[in-house]
Amino acid sequence: xxxxxxxxxxxxxxxxxxxxxxxxxxxxxxxxxxxxxxxxxxxxxxxxxxxxxxxxxxxxxxxxxxxxxxxxxxxxxxxxxxxxxxxxxxxxxxxxxxxxxxxxxxxxxxxxxxxxxxxxxxxxxxxxxxxxxxxxxxxxxxxxxxxxxxxxxxxxxxxxxxxxxxxxxxxxxxxxxxxxxxxxxxxxxxxxxxxxxxxxxxxxxxxxxxxxxxxxxxxxxxxxxxxxxxxxxxxxxxxxxxxxxxxxxxxxxxxxxxxxxxxxxxxxxxxxxxxxxxxxxxxxxxxxxxxxxxxxxxxxxxxxxxxxxxxxxxxxxxxxxxxxxxxxxxxxxxxxxxxxxxxxxxxxxxxxxx
Amino acid sequence: xxxxxxxxxxxxxxxxxxxxxxxxxxxxxxxxxxxxxxxxxxxxxxxxxxxxxxxxxxxxxxxxxxxxxxxxxxxxxxxxxxxxxxxxxxxxxxxxxxxxxxxxxxxxxxxxxxxxxxxxxxxxxxxxxxxxxxxxxxxxxxxxxxxxxxxxxxxxxxxxxxxxxxxxxxxxxxxxxxxxxxxxxxxxxxxxxxxxxxxxxxxxxxxxxxxxxxxxxxxxxxxxxxxxxxxxxxxxxxxxxxxxxxxxxxxxxxxxxxxxxxxxxxxxxxxxxxxxxxxxxxxxxx
Numbered sequence: 001x002x003x004x005x006x007x008x009x010x011x012x013x014x015x016x017x018x019x020x021x022x023x024x025x026x027x028x029x030x031x032x033x034x035x036x037x038x039x040x041x042x043x044x045x046x047x048x049x050x051x052x053x054x055x056x057x058x059x060x061x062x063x064x065x066x067x068x069x070x071x072x073x074x075x076x077x078x079x080x081x082x083x084x085x086x087x088x089x090x091x092x093x094x095x096x097x098x099x100x101x102x103x104x105x106x107x108x109x110x111x112x113x114x115x116x117x118x119x120x121x122x123x124x125x126x127x128x129x130x131x132x133x134x135x136x137x138x139x140x141x142x143x144x145x146x147x148x149x150x151x152x153x154x155x156x157x158x159x160x161x162x163x164x165x166x167x168x169x170x171x172x173x174x175x176x177x178x179x180x181x182x183x184x185x186x187x188x189x190x191x192x193x194x195x196x197x198x199x200x201x202x203x204x205x206x207x208x209x210x211x212x213x214x215x216x217x218x219x220x221x222x223x224x225x226x227x228x229x230x231x232x233x234x235x236x237x238x239x240x241x242x243x244x245x246x247x248x249x250x251x252x253x254x255x256x257x258x259x260x261x262x263x264x265x266x267x268x269x270x271x272x273x274x275x276x277x278x279x280x281x282x283x284x285x286x287x288x289x290x291x292x293x294x295x296x297x298x299x300x301x302x303x304x305x306x307x308x309x310x311x312x313x314x315x316x317x318x319x320x321x322x323x324x325x326x327x328x329x330x331x332x333x334x335x336x337x338x339x340x341x342x343x344x345x346x347x348x349x350x351x352x353x354x
Numbered sequence: 355x356x357x358x359x360x361x362x363x364x365x366x367x368x369x370x371x372x373x374x375x376x377x378x379x380x381x382x383x384x385x386x387x388x389x390x391x392x393x394x395x396x397x398x399x400x401x402x403x404x405x406x407x408x409x410x411x412x413x414x415x416x417x418x419x420x421x422x423x424x425x426x427x428x429x430x431x432x433x434x435x436x437x438x439x440x441x442x443x444x445x446x447x448x449x450x451x452x453x454x455x456x457x458x459x460x461x462x463x464x465x466x467x468x469x470x471x472x473x474x475x476x477x478x479x480x481x482x483x484x485x486x487x488x489x490x491x492x493x494x495x496x497x498x499x500x501x502x503x504x505x506x507x508x509x510x511x512x513x514x515x516x517x518x519x520x521x522x523x524x525x526x527x528x529x530x531x532x533x534x535x536x537x538x539x540x541x542x543x544x545x546x547x548x549x550x551x552x553x554x555x556x557x558x559x560x561x562x563x564x565x566x567x568x569x570x571x572x573x574x575x576x577x578x579x580x581x582x583x584x585x586x587x588x589x590x591x592x593x594x595x596x597x598x599x600x601x602x603x604x605x606x607x608x609x610x611x612x613x614x615x616x617x618x619x620x621x622x623x624x625x626x627x628x629x630x631x632x633x634x635x636x637x638x639x640x
Contacts, residue, residue: 012491013368013542137367236402236625237368264591272587285575286589292572293592295621322598324541 003123004032004347005226006132009141011241015260016141016231018045019318020134021069022331027346028066029332032129035068035122039115039136046071048326056080056118058127064328068128070118072136077114078104085211090204099201109154111136112147116219123222130346133226140241141230145223145249148216156209227345228254233261234300239307246311255313258341259304262317263297270294316341355564355614356382356484358532360477362499362560364489364550365536366543370568373625374536374616375488376403377632383419384633387483391416392473393424394498400488405626413476421482425472427465434468438475439513463497463504467518470498474521477530492535492546499525499559525560532563539567539606548609565613571600572617614639 008020017038024036035058036049046052049069050062056076058068082091082100094100104110115136122131135144143150187196232242245254270290273283308315318338325331335342355361356378363378365371379389379400393400393409401409401424406416409424416422473487490498502522509515525531533554537547547565554562574596581597584590616632 011368012366237370237372240402263595264588267588267592269588272585272589276585278584282576282580286584286593289574289576289596290589290592292620293595294588299621320595322595323602 003126003128004130005119005123005222006130006345007119007135007144007223007226007228008132008231009135009144009228009245009254010137010231011140011238012137014231014233014238015318016137017134018325018331018334019229019231019258019260020132021045021049022325022334023342023346024067024069024130024132025064025328025331026335026342027130027132028064030346030348031066032346033066033127034130034132035070035128036132036134037070037072037115037118037122038134039072039111045324045326048328048331056121058122061328067328070122072111072115072118074111074114075104077117078110081114081117081212081215082208085208085215086204087207090207094201094204097201097204099198100205103205109138109143109147109150112138112143113151113216115144116147116223117215120215120219120222140238140244142241142244142248148219148223152209152213152216155205155212227256229256229258229345230254231258231260234259234303239303242307256316256341256345257307257311257313258338259300259315259317261320262300262304263293263320265297265301267297268294314340314344316344355532355534356387358528358530358563359480359483360473360485360487360531361534361563362473362487362489362495362531363534363536364492364495365568366546367491367493369536369538369543370616370628371491371536372399372488373403373628373632374534374566374568375400375486376625376629377636378534379404379420379486380417380629380633381636382484382486383417387419388481389420390476390482390485391420391422392476392485392487393422394469394473394487395425395490395494402625403629423472423476425469427468430468430472433475434471438471438517463501463508466498466501467505467521470501470525471521474524477524489533492550495550496553496557496559500557503559522559526558528561531560533560534563535565536568537565537610538569539603539610541606544606544609551611565611567607567610567613567615569618570607570615571596571603574600 006020006023008016008023010016017040020036020038024034027034037058038046038049046054048063054069054071055073056070058070061067061069079095082094086094112135115133119131119133122128122133135141138144139146184196228245230242230245232238242257267290270287273286278286304315304317307313316338318334318341321330321334325334361378363371363375365374375391379391382389390413391400391404391409401407401416401422404416404420404422406422409416409422411423411426411429413421413423473485476482477485489495502518502525505518506515506522509518535547535550537543551562554560574593576593576597578597581590581593584593614636616635619628619631622628622631
């Protein structure tokens, strides 16, 4: 069967990683061979999954049969990418180049692109019924979708074309740096041999264009077929990021938005102390506390209704867990309380008569 | 905490650093200071808390006593060339800035020094009593703060190096520049803050002015026994919830040095209201 993909995305701090893990556990318990790819799990979540020393290679989760987990290693992904797309000599040169290492560390889309590469690998291994991808929080999660295009632009874009003087150079043409006189002039003004040096590095980088361009298209295709789940809380900052998926993404608008950490609507009911005998201080403290949280519940309600109405979405919620889940059972419990979400995003395993 | 001429406000993403930046600006303006708020990554964060649409590269007044601007890279690059490196008018600026754009995408520190150069330049201009910088989140903070040093290591001589050295001097000068870290008492924000403190010890590129703990729950006023004695229902559930979150908060607050604490604001949702309420609270805490 083909591999189903869930891309779990959203701003930092909304609980994406926990929810990804919970979806993985739930799917595995339904009999799907599942791989969860995490980015930067909190210690206790990593412990819950037994992720002590994980890397890009999926390892079985001992506590949950049918589930494997991997953790994104950006540096290793970039190295694998260079080896895959560059001729051996250029690959060696690039991996030794301080500029290249800086690029892997600092290019804004570097982590997001590496995550995309890993996602594609897990899908293309055909080992899984379901791949759950927890995405890096950069750009509110939007970077994950734009990274393949930005990678193409970085390596084949305007600035490098200006340097190389050809639209897409064949490897033989790479010795020619048409902008060299301008770079030399710039170096004279700036007082260092920086730009000329960097030009050589960029020529090497440019030789990756064909390979990376094909790979970026493959990642974009996988993204187009994946189910995107935008996770948010009912707070203004993550919601503003969630809104960007609808306002800025041309293709692959998500259909699933999950409100995480939601308080029970029943807290607006103030009747539970009626007829109960309490001393006045306890009664006052209890009432004040409920009033505070009820105001938060009403605010969350208002915000959620406005959001789902605006974009025509089904309201999907996951309740607030008082403590972070520390075992696969607790992860599964979290989604027991969100049956609508599970029904919407996790397909039943293929039945035998199908 | 606001004694310097320029203060950077950072923290893990989502802890409320833009709100805290805006509230400090409002507080300083109330005390009669002329304040400039600089959004270093994108214009929307601090801008929305100061109830303005967005901030541009040119400073303009957003409130009485508060101007705001947001750094964008291409304007910053042009300005860096003209004003900081004093590239003469006759120089082919267009070619230079294209060449530098290539550099900014690839060489370590160039993009960052151009961005952080803007608030530092504004401080040197001395048009304001206080510059508050809505800085990049913790994960990126050091690549900005260290950028002048990185550049100085990379460039052997010349105006870029001279300017980089002057800039790292200004950032490290405790009279001129300080850093405020915002944290919420939760696992990941606290661990990242601790890692930042360790890094600051090892590389004192800036002086820490304080750690602000944000979204602290008020005391509940009920003991565990009292909660257990409540009848089943919303009152008990909300009390248990409050207690559980508060226990977690206490645990993580204990991991941090003391500092100002800002309360959780219940039922408030416009960013402008959040900043105003927090600004009121600074009356007692600064």
